[in-house]
Each structure stands twice: as structure tokens, then as C-alpha cells.
Amino acid sequence: MSALRMQMISPRTVRFLSRGRSEFLAGSNGAQRSGGGPSVRALTSPPLSYSITRRSLSSLSGTRRGLPKEKMSENGVVPRAKVLTIDTMNPTVKNVEYAVRGPIVARAVELERELSEGMKKPFVEVIKANIGDAHAMGQQPITFFRQVLALCSYPELLNDSAFPEDAKSRAYYILQSCGGNSMGSYSPSQGIDSVREDVAHYIERRDGGVPCDPDNIYLTTGASDGIMTMLKLLVCGEGANRTGVMISIPQYPLYSATLAELGAVQINYYLNEDKCWSLDISELQRALDEARHYCNPRALCIINPGNPTGQVQSRQCIEDVIQFAEKERLFLLADEVYQDNVYADGCQFHSFKKVLYEMGPEYSNTVELASFHSTSKCYMGECGFRGGYMEIINMDDDVKAQLTKLVSVRLCAPVPGQALMDLVVNPPQPGEPSYNSFIKERTATLSALAEKAKLTEEILNTVQGIHCNPVQGAMYSFPRITIPEKAIKEATDNGQLPDMFYCMKMLEETGICLVPGSGFGQKDGTYHFRMTILPPIDKLRILLSKVKEFHQKFTWQYS
Template identity: 85%
Template sequence: MQLLSVLTLDTMNPAVKKVEYAVRGPIVQRAVELERELSEGIKKPFTEVIKANIGDAHAMGQQPITFFRQVLALCSYPELLNDSTFPEDAKSRARRILQSCGGNSMGSYSASQGIDAVRQDVARYIERRDGGGPCDPDDVYLTTGASDGIVTMLKLLVCGKGATRTGVMISIPQYPLYSAALAELDAVQINYYLNEEKCWSLDISELQRALDEARRHCNPRALCIINPGNPTGQVQSRQCIEDVIRFAAQERLFLMADEVYQDNVYADGCRFHSFKKVLFEMGPEYSDTVELAFFPLHLQIGSLYFLCGFRGGYMEIINMDEEVRAQLSKLVSVRLCPPVPGQALMDLVVNPPQPGEPSHEKFIKERTATISALAEKAKLTEQVLNTVQGISCNPVQGAMYSFPRITIPEKAVKEATDKGQQPDMFYCMKMLEETGICLVPGSGFGQRDGTYHFRMTILPPKDKLTTLLNKVKEFHQKFLQQYS
């Protein structure tokens, strides 16, 4: 009995088929295979696969903050509260978290919106960050990583068919979670291009162009901004943010600000400005009307504190219609609750050891070391890549990626096209096979036609990063030679 399956490529959800996700796509699968082959003793032109495709600092050999790990251990096994080797501030933090969990343990479900005490701490953190603008804990939703929050918000927004389908504006290059979620939700992706020549800045005229064009065939309802940029690493100026807010208000767009890298800003002269702070400084004409959801803290956990595997995150909702908010609360309740260990961790991130507490000094030391190392590696990456003919790299101002532009000779473009591959996928695949370095091709994030890039994390330890950059340099020179 050999029947055709019930579920085949032809009969499955067509929206899912359209989803693409380069950050964990074919190149990463090949990297995993290569690792397996190496471990089986198969000879390769390299001895190690270096995965510079994903923003996971910890897998790159970093150790997470001691204080965080201590509190998580105490929460997991409260018997340790009697252990005198743990510092008192870690214990008191653990006690507070446990008390706010049902049943005095991380094992229970929490409220769907997140543990009350954690949401209160997040709200106080936002108030401190923004110099006192109020934040209501009821506006804070804890999530399973930032992805969860972003997808939930998009889910509320999409509706319509044909020419009235919801359109959502996203930057190109973008983080492909956005394009994947829009494909899955069968919404229209409206591309606005960042200006590579001006260090990936955002021009309002380009927003206007993209919006005007889109209005001919869909119903644009939301504008997504990633600041600091991913994969592009730029940090937006205060003026730019103000202009974007004005644009959203004028054009009646729901604003989604993805600020997960807010603490990762390295470049001299750059400063992070939160959308919320700027919004409130613009006065009630804007602060009372512009609908804003922002997603501030997931990847910060990943990048700076090395605990992205816990899938913590939160979003704050501003000026949302009350009835819609009730629908949001209902929607998050279906998934019961975000993982409680991730919620506990979030509490520590927004409420780290304070001056005078026993763990403060060590915390500051570990945190400072991490940030200075990242700043140094951001500079190193830019410098080395810009010495290579055929590669040009904007300064890495924030986040933890570089997104250099690469020259791909006509002959290589042709060979790729003949193979049905994007030219930069062809380039990255070749680099992986020859050097063991795993990068993500720019086509996975979007780029102007005829330009090519790759995304590389700046996370490997300095000596490994130096080796990596030199190998990239060598590969690129050989590649140009081979195809010119």
C-alpha cells in the first residue's frame, strides 16, 4: 500500500513555504555537517568550523555574568539558600523571585503576561533609562525571546485580502525574523532601504517613497525600526528618531521599535536614544497618540550577558486601544506563560547588583570587560576588512555584527546564477568549504539589487577573530583572482 502522503509540499500551507530564514539556513546546515565530518576524521582544508553566523556570544566561549548564574542556581534549588558561599545579594534576589512565583518555585506556570514582580522591575528600569518618563507595569509583557513579542504584535495587525492586505514596512537590510513572520502571516512586506553610503542611515524620503508605492497595492499599517541595526550595526541619531515618529504620526502607522541591542553601543560619538524617550520629549501631540510597541531586551541578554538560550524578553505597549489590548492579553494567555527561568533572568538584567551590594564590584568588572572587548573587536573588524581590496565595511557602531559590502566578479555571479544560487550565497558557501568559516550571505537580510554583503558577528574571542578576519581576507583575494 503506497499512498501519497496526506501532507505534501503541494498540499501544505503555502504561506509557510514562502518563509525564508537565512541565519539558520542551508549554510548553517552545511556547517553542522562539516563539523560532523571533521569529528569523524575526514580531512578538510581547515581543522575547525568557526560559526560567525549567529549572535550567540556565549557559544563563542564567553562566560555569563557570575551573579546571574548564582541567582539562577539558587532559584532552581532553593536548598542552596543555606549555603554560605553564595553572596547575600544573590540570595535576597533569589528569595524575591521565588516569592513572586506561584508555589515558591520556578517550576510553576506564571501569569500569562509575566510575573508581577518582574514586570514591576522592568517598568522601573525603563523609567530610569528614560529619565523618569512613567512606565506602567501593566504595559509590559514578558515574552519567549523578542521573536515571540514581535510575531504576536504583527499577528494583531494583519488583516484584509488582495489590495487591502496589511502592509508592514521593514528596513532592508533587515533581521529575517520580520520577513519570515510576514510571509507566515500572509502580509505584505514593504521594503525601505537604508543608506549604505551614509553608514546605513535612515532617510525619511526613502520611507515616503516606499510607503507611497505600497499604497497602490496594499494597506500599509505598521513601520518597523531596528535600532541599533541588525545586521547593519548603525545607531540612529536623536533627530532621525524624531523624524520617524513624526512620519508615523502623519502617515497613521503603528510603530514597532526593536531596540534589543540598546546596551551594545560602542562607537565614539554615538549614543542610544530610545523611541519612547524621544516620543515623550516631543510632547502630548505625539506622546498621547502615536501607537508604539517596543521590544527592548531579548538579544541584549544574548549579546551582553550571554544567556540567550533562556529565551527571555519583554515588550512595552504604548497608546494601544484598550479593546485591542484585551485581545493581546487573551492571545498571550493561550500559550500559558513565557519560560519562568527566562523571566527570572530578565529580572536580574533590569535590576543588577547595586553599589554597596556584595556582588556589585564583580558585576561591573565582568560587564565592563565584555563591553570593552566588544568595542575593541568592532574596531578591529572594521579596520581589517577595509584593508581588503573588494571589501568595504561601515563602522560597527552598535549591536554585534558587521555587514561589509563585497565585490563579486561577473564571472562568479554567472557561475552562481547558473547554479541557481544567489551570488553571495555562492561566495559564502565557497568560503565555508575552503576555510571552515560560516557567515550569512547578505541576500538573507535583503540588499539593493546588484550589491552583495555578508553578515559576520564580532563575537569570537580576539585571537580567534584575528585569525578569522585574516582567513576572510585571504579567501577574498583568492576568490577575486580566481574569477577575474
């Protein structure tokens, strides 16, 4: 856990870094003493807030509760202490880190502003390759999806002859399932009935006929929402009985952030970088056996295709994982949001659900599984709509009732996102007017991604000191970088993690925004960065050659 549970960035630094900005975030640490420009260096004074503990309060007999004693006598003035300070806020929230929108992104936003204000930089544009946000990188939405969403938003358009008939009938079908035929009404908390049915049919088709019960489908606000909800259900116990959850390292930091917030124990298992980030059962066993000494391991999270590591799990490996979960009594969480993003020859997406059922009733009747999908990735890239679903297998009925109750408090997932999810699982069919253009658009996007995955791997591997595993799937490369000893020392002397130092320097010199590997976790002494493969191919070429150039210069400079 060492690489992930780093000391928090000082909130004052964060404030400064993000002043007037919204993209901030105290994610991985290190920026506070980075070489990240003058704005970062100025921050040395101590935090303004002062501690108000209950202990100090209870000693204040006769004084107004809540005012720290030492503040009451200054010049006869009684400044009012804040009710909510860094010392009196929820401690688990303080432990949360989310590197994908961390301090390096805050600095990128700052640099964009400085550029727009005419400040001179060694680059003309900031390229944000930190987040899997396809549309922001210029990917076009699927026409059919957006036509239907427009029709659902403004049903007057159902009379517009410019819209294809299949888009209209799909919009009509979705609106029929909405209260008052409006996307403006709440849906049932579990999601619109007909959408859940369509999801179930999609899963059955995807999994070669393995049955799916719509009652096991929950529509969510993106996959993140579903994952958080499931983890929330799983947490109980105190001390050595506290729920432990196994996550891969490297991982997507939603997992570590959520576990921190819930006060659950994060159990790291390491993916095998030498074998293309594959998952070894022996490593799962090691991690589990160790964890049993200090917590109660109850769940195992898998991301397939992998984020940030881009590997695609083999069918055999999935079978082994399921066997392991059965043997060790672990609830499985399968994050499968990149299920259409498979590029490498010989790789194929296998859903945990399908493999589970193919393993026979000993497994399919027992192993508890939640799998997650989303509208945000694959060929759609519709992140902003926050659509998603989860499927629950073998969940105890009483717990399921509790889950349904829990999601009802937030009323429902956004209905436009539910509508979009419906289109994703039920796209135009052969013979329908929009079928050809849909297939063409989808193929174009997926082919371009495959090309970019290959290009990224190839170019990065031409650089001495960078090793990039094949990007078999998903949307990221996670190359290993060699950082010279001198650079490591300079970073460490400045209290900064070496890969953050590296990425921050790259940002300042090239305008390229990457996320340091420490934000995802990595083996001690190894360094990486995550870079999306999403920019248009021409821009990606420029980006990769800039990375190459930077790395060579950096290596030379610190050798």
C-alpha cells in the same frame, strides 16, 4: 522584495543537506546547485511527493476520498498517500525563509561532522560567525545572574554560605513572586507581576524618568515571540487591503519570515549604505507611497542598533521617524534588543519611548509603539533562556485585552527567562556585595565587543573589494563585497545567488560560516555578508585574516 523572496530551496535538497542534523533550514536559496561538496550535487531527481488537490479528489466519486485516482490501479496495490504533503500543507509556511539558520549553516554542521570523522579539509575547525550567540563563542555569563538562577532552581542553596547575600535576597524576592514559591509554576500570562514592575522601573531609569506602567509590559519568550505576536495582531484585510508592514533592508529575517507566515505584505525601505546605513525619511516616504497602491500599510519596524547593519540611530532620526509614523498613521515596532551594544564615539542609544515622550503630548498621546528587549544580547548574551519583554504604548484598550487573551493560550513565557529578565533590569546596586564584580564583568564584555567592532571594521577595510561601514553598535559587521563578473556569471549559470556562491566557497575553503547578504536583503547588484564580531579576539583576528585571504584569492581566481 526581489532579493528576499527568492525561490525556495528544494525540500529534498534540504532534507539531504540536513540528514541526521538539526541545524538545517531552508533559508535563502541557492545551495542546491552550489559547489558545496559532493553531497550537494547528487540531487537532481524530482520530488517524491505528488499533488493531491481537492479538485482531483472531488472527481473521484465512489472511490475512497483522498486517494489520488492514478495511484489506485498500479499493480492492484493501493499505496496510501500522505495526508500532509508539500502540496497540501499550509502555503504560507512554505513562503517562510530564515537565512540565519539556512542551508549554509546546515553545510557547516555537515562539515563539522566530517571533520570529527577524520575527513581531510583545508581547515581544522568550523567557525560559526553566522549567529549572535555570544556564549557559544566563549563569552562567560554574568556570575551574579547565574548564582541567582541556581538559587531559584534549587532553593536549598539559600542556606549555602558560599553565595553572596544579595544573590540570595534577589532569589528569595523572585521566588516569592512565583506560585508555590517555585519556578515550576505557571506565571500570569503577561508575566510575573513583580518582574513587570521591575521592568517598568528599569525603563523609567533608562529614559530619564519618563513614566512606565507595568501594565504595559508583557514578558515574552525572547524578543522574537513578542515581535511575532505584535505582527499577528496587526494583520487583516485581503488583496489590496491586506496589511502592509514596512521593514528595513537589510533586515533581520525574523521580520520577513513572520510576515510571510502571516500572509502580510512586506514593504521594503532601504537603509543608506553610503551614509553608514542611516535611515532617510524620503526613502520611507517612497516605499510607503508605492506600497499604498497594493496594500494597506499599517506598521513600521525599526531595528536600533541595527541588525545586520550595526548602525546606531541618531536622536534626530528617531524623531523624524516618529513624526513620519504620526503623519502616516503607522504603528511603530522598535526592536531595541541591542540597546547596551553601542561602541562608536559620539553614538548613543536613544529609546523610541523616550524620544516619543520628549516630543510632547501631540505624539506621546497618540503614536502607537511596541518596543522589544531581550536577555539574549547586550552584555548578557543569554539566548538559551529565551527571556524578553515588550512595552506597549498608546495601544487601544480593547486591542490590549485581545493581546492579553492571545498570549494566555501559550500560558506563559518560561519562568527562568522571566527571572533572568528581572536580573537584567534590576542588577546589583552600589553597596551590594556583588556590585563590583558585576560591573567588572559587564564592562569587560562590552569593552571587548567595542574592541572587536573596531578591529573588524579596520581589517576588513584593508581588503580591496571589501567595504565595511563602522560597526557602531549591535554584534555584526555587514560589509559590502565586490564579486567579479566571472564569479557572478558562474553563480548565475548554476542558479545560485552570487553572495551565496561566495559564502559557500568561503565555508568550503576556510571553515568560516557567514550568512550571505541576500538572506537579509540588499540593493540589487550589491553583495554583502553578515559576520558576527563575537569570537574571542585572537580567534577573530585569525578569522578576519582568513576572510581577507579568501577574498583576495577568490577575486584573483575570477578576474
